[in-house]
Amino acid sequence: MFKFFAGFRKELLLLLRDKAGLIILFIMPMVLIIIMSLLQEVGYSSITRESRMKVLFLDNDKDSLGLRIGKGLRNSNFFEVIDSLNGNRVTEKSIREAVKQGDYLIGIVIPKGITKSIRANVSLMVAQTLSGFGMFNPLLINNIPMKNADTVTVFFDPTIKKSFQTAILSNIKEFNYKIETEMVFQTFNQEMSRIFPNYLPPEHNFKESVYFKEVFPTFKKTEEIPNTAQHNVPSWAVFAMFFIIIPFTNSMMTERQEGSLFRIQSLPVSFMKLLFSKVSVYLVVCILQTILMILTGIYLLPLFNAVPLVLGNHLFALSVVTIVISLAALGYGLLVGTIATTNQQAAAFGAVSIIIMAALGGLFVPMYLMSDKMQLVAGFSPLNWALTGYYTIFIRSGGLMEILPQIFKLSLFFIVSVVITFAFRTIKNPLNK
Amino acid sequence: MSDQPIIKIRDLSKTYKGNDEPAIKSISLDIFCNEIFGLLGPNGAGKTTAISILCGLFPPTQGKVTIDGWDIHSDLDKIKHIIGVVPQDLALYPTLSALENLTFFGNMYGLRGTLLRDRIHDCLKVFGLEKVAKNQITTYSGGMKRRVNLIAGLLHKPKVLFLDEPTVGIDVQSRIVILDYLNEINKLGTTIIYTSHYMEEAENLCSRVAIVDRGNIISLGNPKDLLGDHTEFKNLENIFLHLTGKDLRD
Known part of the structure; x- marks a missing residue:
């Protein structure tokens, strides 16, 4: 564990020294949430009668x-x-x-x-x-x-x-x-x-016999209409969390290209252990990023006359799903960073694949607007599982039990990514696992 | 130098994927305890490949290597504890200070606390870097970076130290400090395997050299013996050029 923490400390220092990277990691997602929320405010407000x-x-x-x-x-x-x-x-x-x-x-x-x-x-x-x-x-x-x-x-x-x-x-x-x-x-x-002069017409005029009641079913007893922030904050939080693979793979590739990897592989420490110390630092970043985005939803959006995010009562479920989404994103980053041979390759493939998975997963276009076939495809996107998990908590007031399927899928995605990474490394370099 | 080989290389070959020509062709060699062994050769001769295999960075295509009795295939973890590596590229984190870099690499060898602090302090002092220890590596000159690169490989006092062109691109002063220190730790018992393009440097430093070309060892021995065998040449560089030719290499 000592070497793991030494690796963690080194990664943390590297991250803290990268000011531009920190801005991308923390400020950009906040800006994204504010802009997207304001852009969609009118559309969602019409739905929510505002x-x-x-x-x-x-x-x-x-x-x-x-x-x-x-x-x-x-x-x-x-x-x-x-x-x-x-x-x-x-x-x-x-x-x-x-x-x-x-x-x-x-x-x-x-x-x-x-x-x-x-x-x-x-x-x-x-x-x-x-x-x-x-x-x-x-x-x-x-x-x-x-x-x-x-x-x-x-x-x-x-x-x-x-x-x-x-x-x-x-x-x-x-x-x-x-x-x-x-x-x-x-x-x-x-x-x-x-x-018929004796005919007495009914006292009442024509009356509707069927009324329609609008209901937004949630797991809570009281029903609430979801607002812009409850739609926007989760989707852009998921997008930003998965986009962390860009700085994450960049960190992996820089190490490889600057020659540090040569020395690291000669050190008496498991390479996977050092990779996991990197994953742990970025896991903390992901969690902080999500907290910041939630705080943006609660406190900053109202400053721009947008409706604030309502956090709900399932903080434990929210924490669990955030950690699992972060791990899924980092597992994917680990895989991309291991298989890619250059920084450019990792950045281009990482960014494009995240955008494709986001589009397929319903982050840009709601799933209900997709064709049946595309909805079927959307079910395979990890970003869709992540978004569904957040929506279940924020919009449907679901708890841990209700998001278990998403937690399972995302955990499995993380495990499969790590196993493939390990297998790839073992095949490529059987001496240094 | 002892008679006891610390590194045994037998029938070692390496062919990279996609290449028809092997980078190393069936090399067999013993390197003895407390020796400074020079691996000399033109670009692409196979020096870095050989060092990389000996450090366990990747496996050979065929052959057997043991270091201090441990096999690189089955006992690599044990080997990694007794070797130090100074790569040709600056294997440091540029945005970390020398102190932070050395602390990290020291920690990876299991060093910590006062022991590590003292070792780092001693090395920085020897290499004239104590005043800039807390500055980021990006602010260092080429020579300073090379010195930190060297310290990172020998903090844990390895039994065997691999150096891949440790003095390339630095000033004379830095080179002298590095070579003096290598001589000093060699006297204390460290076996050094060293690659270089500087023939004069190798001639002065090494107890034995192997001239490698196109994956083969074409000459092996004490620099003085080699000069004795080739009396028509006045220094190692002339012998090297005679053996490897004057054609440009990739």
Whole structure:
């Protein structure tokens, strides 16, 4: 153990003397978290109902449908309804222009008389139905033509995602169906009251019989909506932890290229023991890096008007998963640093492979946006296991038991990396293991 | 010099992967206790390969080597405790001070506490580095770096010291200090195996030399005996050029 600690001390001194390296290790991840959180704040906030999207709205109808859509948009937490531009009431032309210029993402135009048309068509449909009961003359009623459907125009900025467009159109269609249903119900009642004077229509108007409740299931009894920081801090922490392989492999390669390895291999100490003293120093770095990133999430993000990270109650699970993720990252670094023959090779392969694993693992694009095949591939990325582990703690309020699968996979990845490293070294140099 | 060989090399060959030509071809040699043995040869002759195998850095393709009775294949851990290595490249950590470098390498040989501190202090004093002991190696001149490089290999007072061109690229003063010290520790019982391109240096320092070329030992003996065998040449350098030729080597 004495030699292990001597190696640990040497590695620590080397690291502390490398000021640029320390900045990369500690400051860059903090900056990354702040920038990415601020960039994604709007996107996530819209999901978590913390900010509103501006929608240009022109109601030429001034009747039920127009009023209902306007009211629905205003009451929703997603949209801020804008009906005038530069002090002038919006027109179809000004809405088209504003969306075309990219000043607004959505514009909605409700045509004049649309409610009237719906009402007329509903009355006709009801009359046609009741004519079957001899209440109206079928020959006369069935020959009256339905009014042509009016068009609600929705202008979309071309950058808006298709799924979002579909959601907006579905909402407008839903308002239309509701109004039509209510009108059918009211017209029936009116006609029934007219034909049967003793008929008493129900006191209540049309009421929805199905409600929808939004639930974000967690392992805790209380349900909380995850915020930007809870998404960002874990993903960028994982990214930074795995990116430690760049300075780590650089340290290994420098030793090899500067000639120290020649002497080290002639020393009466196991080479793997010295490598593990290096791993231990970088393990401490990884842990400190994560603590710093968590503190950034808790204390620095609010200074930039971003929501703070909520740590939760599972600090032990958080510590365990952080150590295991760090070991997995360093095990990978050990492997890359052993197999690579030059510093450039290790840096290029290390960086590119981490970016690929991060992309596959859902760090850049959420997994639910990936195709089924890509989601299957994502399941093989150690960065995905790490991210899932953190998400389970931060977002789903899971504890140690809930992250056991991720801990197992990451530990196995570390062990396999070390075994391959050892095997490679043994094959390459059977005298110095 | 004793009659007892401390290093026995038998039929030693090394062919690097991807190379058809062996770097060392079936060398057999005994190096005796308390000897200063010079391994001389042009670039690419196989000197560093031979030293690397003797230090256990990589295995030979074939052959057997024992050091102080220990086999390099089966007893390398024991051998590493009794040998010291001074590589041709500066095998030091540039951002650490001489004191930190030497403490680390001393610790690796199991030295610690007062014993290590005293040894480091004594060596730094001998090599005129005590005042700059706490300065980072990057601030040192080439000669100072070479001296620290040498100290790192002999702090644990090895029985056998391997030196791969220890005086390359340094001033005369540093060279004299290093060679004097090597003579001194040799008198105290350290066997030294030494490679160099400086023939005059080898002629003065070594009790025996082997001239190596293209992986073969082409001449072996006491420098004076070699000069006696080649009376037409006035020094070792002329014999060396005669034996190895004047063609440029890679």
